[in-house]
Amino acid sequence: MGSLVWLLQWPIRALVLLIVAWLPLGVEIESFPIALLAAVVIGLLGTLLIWPLKLLLGPFWAVTSLGGVISPVSLLFNWLITVILFGLAAWLIQGFRLRQGLLSAVLGAVVYAVLSAVILRMLGLDVDFTRVSALMSQVAAG
Template sequence: MDFIDLLIAWLVSASSLLIISQIPVGVEIDSTPKAFVSAAVLGIVAAIVRPIMGLVFAIPNFLTFNLLSGLFTFIITVATFMIAASLVHGFRLRLGIWSAVIGAIALSFVSNLIYNFI
Protein backbone atom coordinates (compact mmCIF):
# COMPACT_ATOMS: atom_id res chain seq x y z
CA MET A 1 0.00 0.00 0.00
CA ASP A 2 1.53 3.30 -1.04
CA PHE A 3 1.06 6.71 0.55
CA ILE A 4 -1.83 7.76 -1.71
CA ASP A 5 -3.78 4.58 -0.92
CA LEU A 6 -3.16 5.11 2.79
CA LEU A 7 -4.33 8.73 2.54
CA ILE A 8 -7.49 7.71 0.68
CA ALA A 9 -8.25 4.99 3.25
CA TRP A 10 -7.79 7.54 6.05
CA LEU A 11 -10.09 10.07 4.36
CA VAL A 12 -12.74 7.41 3.68
CA SER A 13 -12.60 6.16 7.28
CA ALA A 14 -12.85 9.67 8.71
CA SER A 15 -15.74 10.53 6.39
CA SER A 16 -17.49 7.29 7.28
CA LEU A 17 -17.08 7.97 11.00
CA LEU A 18 -18.56 11.45 10.54
CA ILE A 19 -21.51 10.00 8.65
CA ILE A 20 -22.28 7.26 11.17
CA SER A 21 -21.99 9.75 14.02
CA GLN A 22 -24.97 11.55 12.49
CA ILE A 23 -27.24 8.51 12.56
CA PRO A 24 -28.65 7.21 15.85
CA VAL A 25 -26.45 4.16 16.44
CA GLY A 26 -24.79 5.40 19.62
CA VAL A 27 -21.50 6.44 18.01
CA GLU A 28 -20.58 10.04 18.80
CA ILE A 29 -17.70 12.11 17.46
CA ASP A 30 -17.26 15.67 18.68
CA SER A 31 -15.74 17.29 15.60
CA THR A 32 -14.19 16.75 12.20
CA PRO A 33 -10.62 16.83 13.56
CA LYS A 34 -11.63 14.17 16.10
CA ALA A 35 -12.95 12.04 13.24
CA PHE A 36 -9.57 12.22 11.51
CA VAL A 37 -7.75 11.33 14.73
CA SER A 38 -10.23 8.51 15.37
CA ALA A 39 -9.73 7.14 11.86
CA ALA A 40 -5.96 7.17 12.31
CA VAL A 41 -6.18 5.48 15.73
CA LEU A 42 -8.65 2.94 14.35
CA GLY A 43 -6.20 2.07 11.58
CA ILE A 44 -3.24 1.78 13.96
CA VAL A 45 -5.21 -0.31 16.46
CA ALA A 46 -6.44 -2.57 13.66
CA ALA A 47 -2.87 -3.06 12.45
CA ILE A 48 -1.81 -4.11 15.94
CA VAL A 49 -4.87 -6.00 17.23
CA ARG A 50 -5.90 -8.01 14.17
CA PRO A 51 -2.73 -10.14 13.92
CA ILE A 52 -2.74 -10.78 17.68
CA MET A 53 -6.44 -11.66 17.81
CA GLY A 54 -6.02 -13.70 14.63
CA LEU A 55 -3.55 -15.88 16.52
CA VAL A 56 -5.88 -16.10 19.52
CA PHE A 57 -8.77 -17.23 17.31
CA ALA A 58 -6.63 -19.50 15.11
CA ILE A 59 -7.37 -22.64 17.13
CA PRO A 60 -11.17 -22.15 17.33
CA ASN A 61 -11.10 -21.18 13.66
CA PHE A 62 -9.24 -24.38 12.81
CA LEU A 63 -11.47 -26.55 15.02
CA THR A 64 -14.64 -25.24 13.36
CA PHE A 65 -13.09 -25.75 9.90
CA ASN A 66 -13.42 -22.01 9.20
CA LEU A 67 -17.22 -22.22 9.45
CA LEU A 68 -17.18 -19.45 12.03
CA SER A 69 -14.29 -17.42 10.58
CA GLY A 70 -16.66 -14.58 9.65
CA LEU A 71 -17.88 -14.45 13.24
CA PHE A 72 -14.34 -14.34 14.60
CA THR A 73 -13.40 -11.60 12.13
CA PHE A 74 -16.45 -9.62 13.21
CA ILE A 75 -15.53 -10.02 16.90
CA ILE A 76 -12.05 -8.72 16.13
CA THR A 77 -13.53 -5.72 14.27
CA VAL A 78 -15.85 -4.87 17.17
CA ALA A 79 -12.97 -5.16 19.65
CA THR A 80 -10.86 -2.88 17.45
CA PHE A 81 -13.70 -0.34 17.31
CA MET A 82 -14.09 -0.40 21.11
CA ILE A 83 -10.35 -0.01 21.74
CA ALA A 84 -10.11 2.93 19.34
CA ALA A 85 -13.10 4.62 21.00
CA SER A 86 -11.53 4.19 24.41
CA LEU A 87 -8.26 5.76 23.26
CA VAL A 88 -9.63 8.90 21.56
CA HIS A 89 -11.16 11.65 23.65
CA GLY A 90 -14.23 12.85 21.74
CA PHE A 91 -15.06 9.44 20.21
CA ARG A 92 -17.74 7.80 22.34
CA LEU A 93 -19.86 4.68 22.22
CA ARG A 94 -23.08 5.60 24.04
CA LEU A 95 -24.53 2.09 24.25
CA GLY A 96 -21.25 0.31 24.98
CA ILE A 97 -20.73 -2.93 23.11
CA TRP A 98 -23.99 -2.50 21.18
CA SER A 99 -22.77 0.80 19.77
CA ALA A 100 -19.53 -0.92 18.82
CA VAL A 101 -21.39 -3.74 17.06
CA ILE A 102 -23.76 -1.43 15.18
CA GLY A 103 -20.98 1.11 14.57
CA ALA A 104 -18.64 -1.53 13.11
CA ILE A 105 -21.38 -2.72 10.76
CA ALA A 106 -22.30 0.85 9.79
CA LEU A 107 -18.64 1.83 9.29
CA SER A 108 -18.09 -1.13 6.99
CA PHE A 109 -21.26 -0.39 5.03
CA VAL A 110 -20.64 3.36 4.64
CA SER A 111 -16.96 2.86 3.80
CA ASN A 112 -17.87 0.36 1.10
CA LEU A 113 -20.41 2.79 -0.34
CA ILE A 114 -17.84 5.57 -0.46
CA TYR A 115 -15.22 3.29 -2.04
CA ASN A 116 -17.75 2.30 -4.71
CA PHE A 117 -18.24 5.98 -5.61
CA ILE A 118 -14.52 6.72 -5.96
Protein backbone atom coordinates in the same frame (compact mmCIF):
# COMPACT_ATOMS: atom_id res chain seq x y z
CA MET B 1 0.97 4.41 -5.12
CA GLY B 2 -0.03 2.43 -1.99
CA SER B 3 0.85 5.26 0.41
CA LEU B 4 -1.15 7.73 -1.64
CA VAL B 5 -4.21 5.48 -1.51
CA TRP B 6 -3.93 5.24 2.27
CA LEU B 7 -3.68 9.03 2.52
CA LEU B 8 -6.74 9.44 0.31
CA GLN B 9 -8.67 6.90 2.38
CA TRP B 10 -8.01 8.68 5.65
CA PRO B 11 -10.40 11.67 5.30
CA ILE B 12 -13.01 9.45 3.64
CA ARG B 13 -12.94 7.06 6.57
CA ALA B 14 -13.21 10.07 8.91
CA LEU B 15 -16.30 11.23 7.00
CA VAL B 16 -17.73 7.72 7.28
CA LEU B 17 -17.20 7.90 11.05
CA LEU B 18 -19.13 11.18 11.12
CA ILE B 19 -21.96 9.50 9.18
CA VAL B 20 -21.94 6.65 11.70
CA ALA B 21 -22.11 9.21 14.53
CA TRP B 22 -25.04 10.93 12.81
CA LEU B 23 -27.03 7.69 12.72
CA PRO B 24 -28.94 6.64 15.87
CA LEU B 25 -26.42 3.95 16.84
CA GLY B 26 -25.06 5.45 20.06
CA VAL B 27 -21.73 6.47 18.53
CA GLU B 28 -20.65 10.03 19.34
CA ILE B 29 -17.79 11.90 17.68
CA GLU B 30 -17.28 15.52 18.71
CA SER B 31 -15.69 16.94 15.55
CA PHE B 32 -14.02 16.23 12.23
CA PRO B 33 -10.49 16.41 13.77
CA ILE B 34 -11.58 13.75 16.30
CA ALA B 35 -12.94 11.66 13.41
CA LEU B 36 -9.60 12.03 11.57
CA LEU B 37 -7.75 10.88 14.68
CA ALA B 38 -10.18 7.99 15.17
CA ALA B 39 -9.73 6.85 11.56
CA VAL B 40 -5.95 6.78 12.07
CA VAL B 41 -6.22 4.96 15.40
CA ILE B 42 -8.61 2.34 14.00
CA GLY B 43 -6.21 1.78 11.09
CA LEU B 44 -3.16 1.57 13.36
CA LEU B 45 -4.89 -0.75 15.80
CA GLY B 46 -5.94 -2.93 12.89
CA THR B 47 -2.37 -3.05 11.61
CA LEU B 48 -0.82 -3.70 15.02
CA LEU B 49 -3.42 -6.02 16.56
CA ILE B 50 -4.88 -8.04 13.68
CA TRP B 51 -2.38 -10.89 13.97
CA PRO B 52 -2.40 -11.08 17.80
CA LEU B 53 -6.21 -11.07 17.78
CA LYS B 54 -6.31 -13.75 15.09
CA LEU B 55 -3.84 -15.85 17.09
CA LEU B 56 -5.87 -15.38 20.25
CA LEU B 57 -9.19 -16.17 18.57
CA GLY B 58 -7.72 -18.75 16.17
CA PRO B 59 -8.35 -21.88 18.23
CA PHE B 60 -11.99 -20.90 18.81
CA TRP B 61 -12.37 -20.09 15.12
CA ALA B 62 -10.84 -23.43 14.08
CA VAL B 63 -13.19 -25.41 16.29
CA THR B 64 -16.39 -23.49 15.53
CA SER B 65 -15.82 -23.18 11.78
CA LEU B 66 -14.40 -26.70 11.37
CA GLY B 67 -11.11 -25.23 10.17
CA GLY B 68 -12.76 -22.68 7.88
CA VAL B 69 -15.26 -25.04 6.27
CA ILE B 70 -18.20 -23.09 7.68
CA SER B 71 -17.56 -19.66 6.17
CA PRO B 72 -20.27 -17.69 8.08
CA VAL B 73 -18.32 -18.45 11.27
CA SER B 74 -15.18 -16.97 9.68
CA LEU B 75 -17.18 -13.85 8.83
CA LEU B 76 -18.35 -13.61 12.44
CA PHE B 77 -14.77 -13.78 13.75
CA ASN B 78 -13.64 -11.02 11.36
CA TRP B 79 -16.63 -9.00 12.50
CA LEU B 80 -15.71 -9.60 16.15
CA ILE B 81 -12.20 -8.29 15.49
CA THR B 82 -13.68 -5.18 13.84
CA VAL B 83 -15.89 -4.58 16.90
CA ILE B 84 -12.88 -4.97 19.23
CA LEU B 85 -10.82 -2.45 17.20
CA PHE B 86 -13.73 0.02 17.06
CA GLY B 87 -14.29 -0.25 20.82
CA LEU B 88 -10.58 0.14 21.59
CA ALA B 89 -10.38 3.28 19.47
CA ALA B 90 -13.38 4.77 21.30
CA TRP B 91 -11.79 3.88 24.63
CA LEU B 92 -8.48 5.54 23.65
CA ILE B 93 -9.79 8.76 22.08
CA GLN B 94 -11.39 11.51 24.09
CA GLY B 95 -14.34 12.84 22.08
CA PHE B 96 -15.20 9.43 20.57
CA ARG B 97 -17.81 7.74 22.75
CA LEU B 98 -19.99 4.66 22.60
CA ARG B 99 -23.13 5.75 24.46
CA GLN B 100 -24.58 2.24 24.79
CA GLY B 101 -21.28 0.41 25.26
CA LEU B 102 -21.05 -2.93 23.48
CA LEU B 103 -24.25 -2.40 21.50
CA SER B 104 -22.94 0.88 20.09
CA ALA B 105 -19.57 -0.75 19.34
CA VAL B 106 -21.24 -3.60 17.45
CA LEU B 107 -23.61 -1.40 15.45
CA GLY B 108 -21.04 1.32 14.82
CA ALA B 109 -18.31 -1.10 13.72
CA VAL B 110 -20.59 -2.94 11.32
CA VAL B 111 -21.95 0.23 9.72
CA TYR B 112 -18.44 1.76 9.59
CA ALA B 113 -16.97 -1.33 7.92
CA VAL B 114 -19.76 -1.68 5.38
CA LEU B 115 -19.97 2.02 4.47
CA SER B 116 -16.17 2.32 4.24
CA ALA B 117 -15.93 -0.70 1.96
CA VAL B 118 -18.76 0.47 -0.32
CA ILE B 119 -17.63 4.09 -0.57
CA LEU B 120 -13.93 3.26 -1.06
CA ARG B 121 -14.79 0.68 -3.72
CA MET B 122 -17.04 3.17 -5.53
CA LEU B 123 -14.18 5.69 -5.51
CA GLY B 124 -11.64 3.08 -6.63
CA LEU B 125 -9.65 3.49 -3.41
CA ASP B 126 -10.17 0.07 -1.89
CA VAL B 127 -7.02 -1.80 -0.92
CA ASP B 128 -7.61 -5.45 -0.22
CA PHE B 129 -5.48 -7.43 2.20
CA THR B 130 -3.43 -9.17 -0.48
CA ARG B 131 -2.34 -5.84 -1.93
CA VAL B 132 -1.52 -4.56 1.55
CA SER B 133 0.53 -7.64 2.45
CA ALA B 134 2.35 -7.49 -0.91
CA LEU B 135 3.16 -3.84 -0.27
CA MET B 136 4.40 -4.65 3.25
CA SER B 137 6.66 -7.43 1.94
CA GLN B 138 8.11 -5.05 -0.68
CA VAL B 139 8.85 -2.51 2.05
CA ALA B 140 10.45 -5.19 4.24
CA ALA B 141 12.54 -6.51 1.33
CA GLY B 142 14.11 -3.24 0.74
